[in-house]
Amino acid sequence: MIRLRYFWILALSMMVIFNSCKDEEPQQATLNLKITPVSNGAPIAMNTPFTLSNGVRVQLSSVYFYLSDLQLINDNGSSSYLQEISIYDLEVDEKIAYNVDGGSFTNISFGLGVKETLNHEDPATFENDHPLGFNNSSNNWGWDNGYIFYTIEGQYDLDNDGTFDGPLLYHVGKDDLYKSVLINREFAVSSVGETELELFIDFNKVFLNTGNQIDFITENVTHSSGDGFALANKINNNVIASFE
Ligand SMILES: [Ca+2]
Numbered sequence: 001m002i003r004l005r006y007f008w009i010l011a012l013s014m015m016v017i018f019n020s021c022k023d024e025e026p027q028q029a030t031l032n033l034k035i036t037p038v039s040n041g042a043p044i045a046m047n048t049p050f051t052l053s054n055g056v057r058v059q060l061s062s063v064y065f066y067l068s069d070l071q072l073i074n075d076n077g078s079s080s081y082l083q084e085i086s087i088y089d090l091e092v093d094e095k096i097a098y099n100v101d102g103g104s105f106t107n108i109s110f111g112l113g114v115k116e117t118l119n120h121e122d123p124a125t126f127e128n129d130h131p132l133g134f135n136n137s138s139n140n141w142g143w144d145n146g147y148i149f150y151t152i153e154g155q156y157d158l159d160n161d162g163t164f165d166g167p168l169l170y171h172v173g174k175d176d177l178y179k180s181v182l183i184n185r186e187f188a189v190s191s192v193g194e195t196e197l198e199l200f201i202d203f204n205k206v207f208l209n210t211g212n213q214i215d216f217i218t219e220n221v222t223h224s225s226g227d228g229f230a231l232a233n234k235i236n237n238n239v240i241a242s243f244e
Pocket of ligand 1: 157158161163164165
């Protein structure tokens, strides 16, 4: 009888412990974020030609972006920090999943590129599959210059005759070109389960941003160094304006 009473006391206290643990467990919500390349609002794909609004045909072959300090912001002051560093490879139709606090938001913010505190790290100090790790070491110029924040590679066909006339190669990096991006977007994130969020980058604007158009004949390659810095800065300003 005594033994049975102890059993019930034990069982009840375990239920109390179990329930209190359950109460304290934070609710886990996931945000699946995707960046879709478009041109004038129409989705585009890598290795598939599309025509810019000035009639020039372009085909992109390789585009990726590093984003630092990605967060969701509400104008009333609340925010949800997603991740210190992410890499989006537009060759892969991928979503990246983040643990997130639910809520209503009005903006998405990030630093375009690798922030200075991470930019001069050795890829070997990260796990291989980390965005800054060995598997992405081809995105690194070495300690002094840091990571290539993003690449835009492809070809252009100036007279749209079906034959490409030259390559496009924009490798943008360097601490001076690390800039903040704020995308205005009103959206809600559920506090449980999964929420999808799709951002866009408009390549018609990357190349033909009003007042800052890229001339493919003279402005088709930059590695962000020396004489190439001005073109990298120009492309960077257009790219920042092209996220939506
Ligand atoms: Ca041509």
